[in-house]
Amino acid sequence: MEDMRLADRTASARENKITARGVQVYYGTNHAIKDVDVDIADRTVTAFIGPSGCGKSTFLRCLNRMNDTIPICRVEGRIEIDGEDIYDKRVDPVQLRARVGMVFQKPNPFPKSIYDNVAYGPRIHGLTRNRAELDEVVEKSLRRAALWNEVKDRLTSPGTGLSGGQQQRLCIARAVATSPEVLLMDEPCSALDPIATAQVEELIDELRENFSVVIVTHSMQQAARVSQRTAFFHLGNLVEFGETGQIFTNPRDPRTEAYITGRIG
């Protein structure tokens, strides 16, 4: 276990997948994100922590342009994925979201069968040529989400009939099925019990082998458990960004210290 953690330190040496520079987000007149610079490393779990309303979710949603659906939201600055600016006029957010998958706070499977939930992404993006390939993608995604063994006998039953933790893993399988490069998770465990949370956390750790994972969490312990890098947001500012162990044992900024030791809300 300890060896794992020590091995994880090499994360900082990995290439950057996402580079954000001078990102500003406005909701109407409200300046929600103030001049944030972040580098998200490839195949690493990066956690965003901070008190409610600090802008961590807002920033996460900038990474796959989910904020586009909010009319009053305005984003400035550069966010690059593999060197390409995702806010370039020529970028279609639909294409972007196929590469940057998202898992939400509340498990939100479609009210369709388990199979159709996972197959939906590959279908609309035309990732498979025939039924056999689709079957394979569905199985692979469900296996990756550690759900295959639990649902393989009832792929046609509705996804909403699963337990909360299974639903969230189904949502992860659904996100994974489009073969994204980055997986964004917005408080994925906040609606789950501790066992389901642990299962999802284990899953996140496994997903790190293939994806860059960015997770927003209210639970500092969760950030500490699953991430290699942690960013602390406060009042729209990125206060501190560094290796998770360092943030949790010896933060450099007094605001980070105050937050993770439970001194400011």
Add this chain to the structure above:
Amino acid sequence: MTDASLPTTPHRGSLIEVDARTRRRNAAEKRFRLYGLVALGIGLAALVILLTSVLSNGVSAFRQTSLVLEMNLDAAVLDKKGNRDPEEMKKVTTIGYGKLIDKALKEAVAAKGIAIEGLTDKDVANMISKEAAAQVRERVLSNPDLVGETVTVKVLANGRIDGYLKGRVTMQSAERDSNVTPNQLRLADALMAEGLLVKAFNWDFITGPDASELRPEASGLGVAILGSAYMMIIVLILSLPIGVAASIYLEEFAPKNRWTDLIEVNISNLAAVPSIVFGILGLAIFINFAGLPQSAPIVGGLVLTLMTLPRIIIPTRAALGAVPPSIREAALGVGASKMQTIFHHVLPLAMPGILTGMIIGLAQALGETAPLLLIGMVAFVRDFPAAPPEGFFDPAAALPVQVYNWTQRADPGFAERASGAIIVLLVFLLVMNAVAILLRNRFERRW
């Protein structure tokens, strides 16, 4: 610190004894429940009274008194040339048939040995409905080979005789009535005893056309039901796509600005506009300007569509808005376009709500009378409209207008018919509401 800021606990008595304050609160709660029950009772009583009055007046409309007669279809009268040519036979009017029927009844009365003092031949003939001759003529013309034979015919009895058997006409009322005599009623009793006068289920009421003022016994709802059905088809075909498309655009695509706000307010206002205003609009635009025929289901359907649209758009938008944002996010999150999100996820989930709104809108349109009066649906129409789509342009009646029409007529027989028509209308509405409830339960929210 927190402990210190708490107020000191007041002294309380035993839990077993209820204190005065609690007693007062309990009493107030009991009183409130009572008010609620009374209010509910008033509502239920109103409903019961309405239903009882409609049912007690109207159920009898579904049974009709007829005379069963052995009748000789005299070839000398009905087919003078004897070649059984239907074209020739059409020259014989109902008067010729009427005489034969009168004769048949007279013979039947004589054969059964019924003798009633002071009963004239005219009285006996008046026992039969004016419609009877037409009934027999139609039967003969459709089957000319019957001429010359003696057949058993079932013809409508006069409305008053029908009323007597249903308890509407009594000996006392007959004495004051110029249309019926007590002797006729006695004859009716005798015929009843002999089995010549029978009561049976009145299919003609549901399938037959309307009849003139003097023949309530022959009037039916067929044309009205067909006319209403045609209008509902038009309303459904037009308002479902238009209403759903407008709702989707407003709810999902339209930018939130002053224009869309204005449109929204106006849709709400339109839903509240009195329906007669839509009638005037229909008269001005569809009939006077566009030149569509009066009394036609197409005009009625268009007017009702206009009236129903806002009433469909509002619940449809509510149903779309009720689809949880998490589903939209989920679809957008895996890279679905907005269109795909709406058609793959939002619309199927909103469908039960949309259908329910649709059916309730249709039910309202079905019961709507005022605008139809203005576009001429109130006209007396005896001919069935053709099959759609041509039939949409033929004159027709409508159920609620038929009710209105019948209540205007003098003969008490029509009061019964009007109530009967209300029952038919209510049954249609109940069926539609039941379908709405069924749909809602069937497509229970699955998220």
Add this chain to the structure above:
Amino acid sequence: MSEQHILRAFDRDLEAVQGLVMRMGGMVETAILDAAEALAARDEDMAEKVRAGDKAIDALEEKINEETARLIALRAPAASDLRTALSVLKIASSLERVGDFAKNMAKRTTVLSQMHDIPGAGGALKRMSKAVVQMLSDALDAYNSRDVALAEDVRARDREVDQMYTALFREFLTHMMEDPRNITPCMHLHFIAKNIERMGDHATTISEQVIYLVTGAMPEESRPKADSVTTAGIEGK
């Protein structure tokens, strides 16, 4: 971190466990002084008291370990809180070792009081003890007030104790070479001196914990060493 936690019970728990450490520090200081006094005065009763008192110190360490384990398990401390919890464990462990050294001193005092006196040794060891107790007391003060400067000062003062030990080492060597009958008491006295020097090292460890606690990093290993015994060699040169 003068700010309070949002959950004030956490503050109370942290204060409680640190209070135990301070109490333990007080007990250990008393034990050292008493042991040194007993040695100088050849007071066997007092020595016996010190030996008996060590049990209480051990029990207290046990309690601190338990309380800290509870605190870590229940409060999941992070950052400075986590460092506080860790330093509490380490300081308690150091204090326990120091307590053991004091007990060992008392034990040897009982033996030494049966032998003939080495003149001046008792007084010198008492002075050395006092210096160490002062270090310990300052280290705990530095801990209490999160005073890095004082902690650095304590680290520097370890050099003086090392020098005292080196001086005593040479003196005992001289005594032993003068008269072989001195060898047994001098060996005991040497062990006592060595133990006092080790106490100084533990005081230094505690100061380093203070520096780690406040700055989040251990101090550089540039501590001045004045213990030349290892380099002096067995020849005494």
